[in-house]
Each structure stands twice: as structure tokens, then as C-alpha cells.
Amino acid sequence: MSLRTSLPKIVTDTVPGPKSTELLKVRKDNVTDAVAMLAPVFVDRAEGAMVQDVDGNVFLDFVAGIGVLNIGHSHPEVVEAVKAQCDKYFAPNLNVFNYEQYPRLAEKLNEIIPIEGEKQTILVNTGAEADENAIKLARRYTGRTEIICFAGAFHGRSYMTMAMTSKCHPYKTGFGPLPQGVNRFPFPYCYRCPYGLEKGSCDMHCAKMFEESFFLEYVAPDETAAIILEPVLGEGGFIVPPDEFVQELRRLCDKYGILLIADEIQAGYARTGKMFGCEHWSVRPDIVVSAKSVAGGIPVACVTARKDIMEAVSPGELGGTYSGNALATASALKVLEIMERDDYCAKARHIGDMTMKRFQEMKEKYEIIGDARGVGAMLVLEFVKDRATKEPAKTETKAIINECMQNGLVVLGAGVRDNCIRFLMPLVITDEQVNAGLDILEKAIAKIDAER
Ligand SMILES: Cc1ncc(COP(=O)(O)O)c(C=O)c1O
Structure with missing residues (x-):
């Protein structure tokens, strides 16, 4: 199976794996921490919605360079x-x-x-x-x-x-x-x-x-x-x-x-x-x-x-x-x-519909989800400690992002209160990949919701 159509797979014991850990030392010594870091891994290659790191881990990318890659990684015609x-x-x-x-x-x-x-x-x-x-x-x-x-x-x-x-x-x-x-x-x-x-x-x-x-x-x-x-x-x-x-x-x-x-x-x-x-x-x-x-x-x-x-x-x-x-x-x-x-607008609407349906189902099950909103494939979940007070669940949001990462899904936070996760999947993502990512996300939410 090519990387483009593959599903996430973590092959190292923990993320980051050994090769990324070595390279992180080079980054730490030479690049200021002022440049933020989400995924502590180094990319080997990337196609469509998938990123393979130098240790062979395959990640599903729901961030797309923070909205840079609506067309996906390495679109062959763009290359x-x-x-x-x-x-x-x-x-x-x-x-x-x-x-x-x-x-x-x-x-x-x-x-x-x-x-x-x-x-x-x-x-x-x-x-x-x-x-x-x-x-x-x-x-x-x-x-x-x-x-x-x-x-x-x-x-x-x-x-x-x-x-x-x-x-x-x-x-x-x-x-x-x-x-x-x-x-x-x-x-x-x-x-x-x-x-x-x-x-x-x-x-x-x-x-x-x-x-x-x-x-x-x-x-x-x-x-x-x-x-x-x-x-x-x-x-x-x-x-x-x-x-x-x-x-x-x-x-x-x-x-x-x-x-x-x-x-x-x-x-x-x-x-x-x-x-x-x-x-x-x-x-x-x-x-x-x-x-x-x-x-x-x-x-x-x-x-x-x-x-x-x-x-x-x-x-x-x-x-x-x-x-x-x-x-x-x-x-x-x-x-x-x-x-x-290739009507990317239609692709965005399709991804958005699929994802929002799953978000609504998750919202029924997990009290930690305060709001699910967005338009097309620009969607967000806002997490709260309590639905009545809407107290922001900042540490829990970070924990969900980390849990996703360990299982091969890269998602990014948002919001002035740091209690949202935004979803910006590349619009070339397959339905199977969307569902695989949402499964990882749901497991992470269920785990953190149960632990709190
Ligand atoms: C709405 C909006 N405006 C401006 C910027 C700044 O763009 P850049 O990081 O390319 O300077 C961003 C970046 O995230 C953005 O989302």
C-alpha cells in the first residue's frame, strides 16, 4: 500500500522514536524553543493526508501545515x-x-x-x-x-x-x-x-x-x-x-x-x-x-x-x-x-458532513465536549470541565492532543483559552482515513473524559 492511501501506524515503543529523539537534540541545541513544536517527530516523507517519520511511524495529519495543505502533501501534479x-x-x-x-x-x-x-x-x-x-x-x-x-x-x-x-x-x-x-x-x-x-x-x-x-x-x-x-x-x-x-x-x-x-x-x-x-x-x-x-x-x-x-x-x-x-x-x-x-469545495463539504456527524455522536456520549462547530472542513471541538459553567478544560485538551499523537493522529489546539481542538484535514483525505482518525480521537476523548 502506498503512503498516500495508508492508515496511521506507530511502530516505535513511544513517540518520538529513537531517530527523531536524536534529531530533537540537534533542534534543541540550535533552534530557539520560541518556535512552537506540535509533533516531536521528524518527517521522512509525506503524501496526501499521511506523514511518515524517520523511525517509520505513519501519522494521519489533521493539521495540514495549519491550513497550508488543503491540496494535501506532495500532490503529484503540483510536484x-x-x-x-x-x-x-x-x-x-x-x-x-x-x-x-x-x-x-x-x-x-x-x-x-x-x-x-x-x-x-x-x-x-x-x-x-x-x-x-x-x-x-x-x-x-x-x-x-x-x-x-x-x-x-x-x-x-x-x-x-x-x-x-x-x-x-x-x-x-x-x-x-x-x-x-x-x-x-x-x-x-x-x-x-x-x-x-x-x-x-x-x-x-x-x-x-x-x-x-x-x-x-x-x-x-x-x-x-x-x-x-x-x-x-x-x-x-x-x-x-x-x-x-x-x-x-x-x-x-x-x-x-x-x-x-x-x-x-x-x-x-x-x-x-x-x-x-x-x-x-x-x-x-x-x-x-x-x-x-x-x-x-x-x-x-x-x-x-x-x-x-x-x-x-x-x-x-x-x-x-x-x-x-x-x-x-x-x-x-x-x-x-x-x-x-476536482471540485475541492465538494470534498470539503463531504469531509465536514462526515466529521460533524461523528462529533454530534461524540457530544452525546462525552460530557467534556462543550461545543462542536465550524463550516465545511474547518471544524472544532471545544472542551469544558462542566457544561453548565463552561469552565475551559485546558489540561484535558492538551492530554487529548497528546493521546492522539501517541496513536498516530496529529491534531492541533486553538482558542484563546487553549481548550479547543481544530480540524483541518487535507481535502484529499479518504473516507477510510477520516474514520480512522476520528476513531483515534474518540478513544482519546473517552479516555481523558473517564480519567478526570
Ligand atoms: C487568519 C490568519 N491571518 C494571518 C496569519 C498569519 O500568516 P503567516 O503565519 O503566514 O504570517 C494566519 C496564520 O495562521 C492566519 O491564520
Whole structure:
């Protein structure tokens, strides 16, 4: 059986095995612990949803590089496209020589990104860099300074994006002072409503607070350049904002001349069952920032905006040495071709349906599961010590993640309270692999739920 179609199998007595343990010493001595580590193993090869480590253990990957690998590890056609590009040239740098893939990728993104009217795109290298550029564009276009972002948001680790990111530790503590002009509004986290209200009977009280309080007491709307929002809160715990809330954001943006930025870095590229998370909204953003899965693992990030917004900047004001690198753009063009041809959105919906059904069954059985939510194949379980008080089960969540790892399933935490597990399986995963992973997960939950 090829690795691509195999199932998880641990062959060493414990994880990590001996070869990974040796290599971990090299990492420990030479790389700062500030770079987080989830799986304490070293990869030998990876295909589809499967990763084989240097000791021969085979893991099922429900993390996909934190949303980078919707197309799966080492998709053969993407590998071929990148190899073919390697034979020609790597990095002419668009500021120096033109090469076709850059404007072709921009052309493709302008075709598929759900912004109304004429659009243009610039390419950069990381999600944080793309968010930074979106803020530059919004400030220049509006001539205003203030940005509104949300509780629970994650936008990156550069200075501006750190300021817009919500969780203090480990992302912000001790790194200040942070840039000015960042204003935070509560996210509509209905499971833990910031106003103590219930979804369905709340009359969207949170959205009303913009005009009733926030614009009066915290930031003036006529000084606000942009509202930046993740269509599904990623690091913050895969929380889907109600459409009525986003509709209200759009209304406020139109009323006060504010731009609406959708940060699609984790939710984009078929993950939610639509090509972009904001396609679930009944309104459209003005700027879309995307990255991660667009190029199947080779770094490229994209800022797409209305053409009149892009026209507010002049030559040399945006860009960078590696931006829109030839290998990454060749990879991205192939990824997008495959995603459309093979209907990856349908794959995400199928995986999501299968998984959510199992989550609902698990929720009936295990009191530790407080909430199961998400959209498409962007799903999360939130763990609580007590369903009535919703006290976060942080240590238990960590224990479940570790138990999964020991049995060949790699899953990642989420949420500002560290009590969620997010699921981002590669969309090429087989049904058999989904079920095998969920079996491992269920056993881990049952064990930790019984032990507490
Ligand atoms: C929604 C969102 N925005 C921005 C970023 C930052 O991207 P990068 O790590 O490529 O800088 C991330 C990364 O996880 C993200 O999920």
C-alpha cells in the first residue's frame, strides 16, 4: 500500500522514536524553543493526508501545515509543476524582470475572489505581510489611521499584525510598544456570548454596540480606515460569525466610508466548502487577503482589492524581493487548476458532513465536549470541565492532543483559552482515513473524559 492511501501506524515503543529523539537534540541545541513544536517527530516523507517519520511511524495529519495543505502533501501534479519551473528559473524578482506566472496568478485571483467590480492583486510572502499590505492600502486610500479588529483574532507576528492579534501570550506579551491605531471589538462568539445573551433571541445586540457605544466611546467612524475580519475565526477557535453581524459591518462600512477586509488566510481555498470563507456572507468585502493553501506549501500570499483602492498607491510603495516568487506562483496556478477541476469545495463539504456527524455522536456520549462547530472542513471541538459553567478544560485538551499523537493522529489546539481542538484535514483525505482518525480521537476523548 502506498503512503498516500495508508492508515496511521506507530511502530516505535513511544513517540518520538529513537531517530527523531536524536534529531530533537540537534533542534534543541540550535533552534530557539520560541518556535512552537506540535509533533516531536521528524518527517521522512509525506503524501496526501499521511506523514511518515524517520523511525517509520505513519501519522494521519489533521493539521495540514495549519491550513497550508488543503491540496494535501506532495500532490503529484503540483510536484511536477514546481519541478518543471525549477528547470527554468527560480526568482527573477518582478521588480527586475517580468515573468508570466505572477500576472497570470493575479489574473486568476481577480477572477475568483468575491469582491465586486474591477480588482487587482499583489503577491507577497507570508500571511502577516499580506495583512500589513492590506492595512497600508486601507490607510492610504481612506486617508484615515484607525483599524478595527476583533477579540480572538489572529493576523500574524509582525508588529502591525501582532497589534491586531488578540491573544496576549504567546503572541504579544513583552514585545511592546505595539503600533497605534488598532481598536478591538468583541467577536460574536455565540457559545460564550460577550454580553451573556443567547443566539436566536439576542436581536444581534453585539452588532448594535458599534453605533450605540463603540463609535462614540472608543473610535470615531470617520477616523476609521478599515474593519478586518476572519470569515471564520482561526486561532481564536473556528468561530463562524452570524451573517447578520457581517451584514451590519457592511452597512456600517458603507455608511461611514470604511473598508471591509476579509482575512482568508486560514479559511480560504476550499476549506469551508466554498473557495473563500467570505462567500458564505451575503455581502462582499473590499479587500481580501489570502495565503497558506493557495500554493500547497510554497510561500506566497496575496492581497486582492478593488482597483480604485489599488490605484491609491504608487510605484515602489508595495512589493518585496521574494514577492510572488516563480516557484510559488507556478505551484499556485497548478493548485487552483486542480481545486477547480476536482471540485475541492465538494470534498470539503463531504469531509465536514462526515466529521460533524461523528462529533454530534461524540457530544452525546462525552460530557467534556462543550461545543462542536465550524463550516465545511474547518471544524472544532471545544472542551469544558462542566457544561453548565463552561469552565475551559485546558489540561484535558492538551492530554487529548497528546493521546492522539501517541496513536498516530496529529491534531492541533486553538482558542484563546487553549481548550479547543481544530480540524483541518487535507481535502484529499479518504473516507477510510477520516474514520480512522476520528476513531483515534474518540478513544482519546473517552479516555481523558473517564480519567478526570
Ligand atoms: C487568519 C490568519 N491571518 C494571518 C496569519 C498569519 O500568516 P503567516 O503565519 O503566514 O504570517 C494566519 C496564520 O495562521 C492566519 O491564520
